[in-house]
Amino acid sequence: MTNSSNTVNRRRSVITWRRRLMPYLFVAPNMLIFLTFIIWPAIRGFQISFFDSIDGRTFTPVGTGNYRAIFGDPTVAEIAKNTAIYVIFYVIISTILSIAFALIVNEQQFAKGFFRAILFLPVMLSPVVVGLIWNDVLDRKVGPLNALLEAIGGGSPGWLIEPKLGMIAVIFVGVWVHLGFYSIILLAGLQGIDRSLLEAAAMDGATRTQIIRTIILPLLKPTTLVILILATIHGFQSFDFIYTLTGGGPFGATTLIVQYIYDRAFQSPIQYGLGSAAGVILFMIIFAFTALNFLVGKKRQAI
């Protein structure tokens, strides 16, 4: 009896140990990739930020010189302002529109799949291609948008040559690219709401607006928080489609912090250390905003 009991205990112990180990084994490949391609380069980037290098092979230690150079660079204030404007408008517009589209698509009965696919389509396009396409569309003299505007007497706005219009253009395209992605996430959140609550409210005479305002939106808060966090991160990280759309122009009006990093690190004269230092600063900004979003969201949920 003792022997068989010991055997059973040993088997249970092995099973428990396996069960404990199993989740780690499942995430191990992903973690390995994450460590290799995200964490390790991030550590190296942080390290390089204390060096000067024009070729990525020879490094001269400069202490905090790169950080001091960034904060002493007069163009950085302008870039910070551009980034702030872009992120604020991008996050607000993306969040509002994605909630609106998710609500519309959720209610839709006719050709549901088709409209969801259309909404999601821009997400599947390469951001570089998106920038190039919109660059053609927004061309002042031969772009189809201005051709349309001229036909209805709207003139020929210089979307790509007027600083304010340039910023409006990149915000619009940024929202257009990500809207489908955010809407699909919110749609999943909407479909998770217990329909009996909505039916009960309707039976009690609540209007559609009241249902949305008092039931759907509060229940959608956790998903909205995710959208806010993702949009903030995407906003700060925006670069690829902007680079092909405006190249940071006109007159630097759409140069955001990631392009500042790119220009320092990859445009002549190359300064890898400066680029890395700017990357570290960007990481800290995104981390701070994400933590703030998360904490505020948690606090509101607790209330």
Added chain:
Amino acid sequence: MKIQTLRSKLAIAVSLVLTAGLVATGLPSAQATTSGLLPTAAQLKAWKGKTISYYFYNDSQAELDTTKAQIADFEKLTGATVKLDVIPFTNYDPTLQARLAAGNAPDVARLNNPGFYIKDALDLEKYLGRKYAAEFLKGSTLQVTHPTTKKLIGVPYDLSVNGPFINVDMFKKAGVAVPTSWNWTELVAAGKKVQKATGSEYAFAIDKTGHRVSTVMSHFGAYMVDKNQKNVLPTSKFRAEKAVKIITDLYKQDLAPRDLWVGTGTKYSSPTAIFLGQQTPIFFSGNWQVASLKKDAKFDFAAVPNPKELNGGGWPGGKFLQAFNASKTPDLAAYFVHYLADTAQMETMDKNAFWLPTRVDLVAKGVKYADRSEDMAVFQSDAAKTPAAAYGIQSVPTLTAPIYNNLRDLMTDIMGNKITVKEAIAKQIVFIDAQLATLKK
């Protein structure tokens, strides 16, 4: 017909002028040298089954097709394999820098800015001999000569010359004669007249680079760096202001495509598509465009001489072949460079892709282009007329890109009325001083 006859005569005349010009400027006189060097049996044995990578970009399909054919022949000849990495020009240098930093250097690369890669370059003299450099035009080898050891670390693959193209059909429609000589005032007037007559969007377009603008500065007698690595812009700043003003005024007045310059931030951009779309009658670029324009233009176009102010002529440029010292088979890499820059291979490439030769023997012999020979003659003529001072900036190969880029960005600021032309040139003087100071570190 009259124009064609004139051009043919010009083609013959400029070949002679070019050769005479090169000799007069102190470049090596024409001497046929050994080419078609065959690998030894020992080399063939060592190279069999080896692979080298060739980092490459192309301005035209003809360049790519010819390169592929040459690689196929090289593989047959050596038993080695060449992996061709075709990279878009926009991200060419950043991608190569990243590869080098990551320890993933190609064996051989076609380069626009060899100055970036001096430390990584293979000493070609070790494999190809000290006399090998003399096979190429001396002016062209400046950028691929090691600044301290003075050894050859690359090969000039083609000589490029900046200059204008015109849409002949649009000029004819407007009743404007195809120019055989002109100055900048006449160029602008012709552009405006053709624009007005044809209703084109623009009168003029130029590649968005400081390199191309340097040509205009050279016409007015303004230069940035001399052969002794000195900042010479202060001595010619008023001339530089004139040149820069001409170009920026065209953009400010919407006579040139502002979207393409102002609307592309810090990126390089070329108005090739605008010229092909017949939105401008004049396109200022260089001879490397001939192959693409020949293939894609649905109208009659022509290369015309550079405008002449104090000087005429173009602005030197070109592409280079370089082997990297990180190559695991440096002898094979060096041989591949030698093979591509061989007389026969270079002549084939020059003919197919409308390149200007860099080999002394080919310059002397003259490349017979099957088509567009009049256009190539114009560029050859302008190459010979290019002032010696234009080569000065090549004495600082590591600084050419930042100096050109800064000029480009300052011009963008002028177009946006953020600074005046005078302020821009003053800033460029300060920038060049700061860049030259880095050489002393």
